[in-house]
Amino acid sequence: MIDRDRASLGFAAGFVGSLLGAMGVLAVPLGPLRVVVIVLLLVAAAIVLARRNVAARPREMTAAARNAALAGIALVIGAYDGFFGPGTGSMLVVAFAVVFGDALTRASGNAKIVNLASNLAAVALFASRDVVVWRVALPMAAANALGAATGAHLAVRKGDRLVRGVVLIVVAAIAVKLALDLSRSG
Numbered sequence: 001m002i003d004r005d006r007a008s009l010g011f012a013a014g015f016v017g018s019l020l021g022a023m024g025v026l027a028v029p030l031g032p033l034r035v036v037v038i039v040l041l042l043v044a045a046a047i048v049l050a051r052r053n054v055a056a057r058p059r060e061m062t063a064a065a066r067n068a069a070l071a072g073i074a075l076v077i078g079a080y081d082g083f084f085g086p087g088t089g090s091m092l093v094v095a096f097a098v099v100f101g102d103a104l105t106r107a108s109g110n111a112k113i114v115n116l117a118s119n120l121a122a123v124a125l126f127a128s129r130d131v132v133v134w135r136v137a138l139p140m141a142a143a144n145a146l147g148a149a150t151g152a153h154l155a156v157r158k159g160d161r162l163v164r165g166v167v168l169i170v171v172a173a174i175a176v177k178l179a180l181d182l183s184r185s186g
Helices: 004-025 033-050 063-083 088-100 104-128 134-158 160-185
Strands: none
Touching (some): 004 104, 033 088, 063 104, 088 104, 088 160, 104 160, 134 160
């Protein structure tokens, strides 16, 4: 379910983007970004809903166009992940489905590569600045790894229908949580 031709470039661009985003988060307040993220998540949900009955059609692209699109997506969404994070996986899935014509299951597999890189970059930077609370982070990382393995297994077995439903549920939950946080803060 992973496009090996895109994996290394997606990983590298996601890593660099996340480093840039994580450096930014150490210098900028996060409050105003919540509104932007809510809008982006709702757009992502609308795209997933609109693709409900659309068959995946891999786009014919030159290698240069494919690489430019992949680097741009991974760099921008990687930077967002390093800076803020909520909904990164969903945004990557939607971007890969729309830009490359991936089926949602394949888009999800390809998104994992970029998301892994962005998480590793952010953890490395935050750890080097001694801002990670390891007693909280390590159990969360273990639970995340277990959940990811379970989710990947289910996605491969159940296909696009399951991925679509999970993406929509996650996007809705994150949008509601961010809206509640925004209403409480001011």
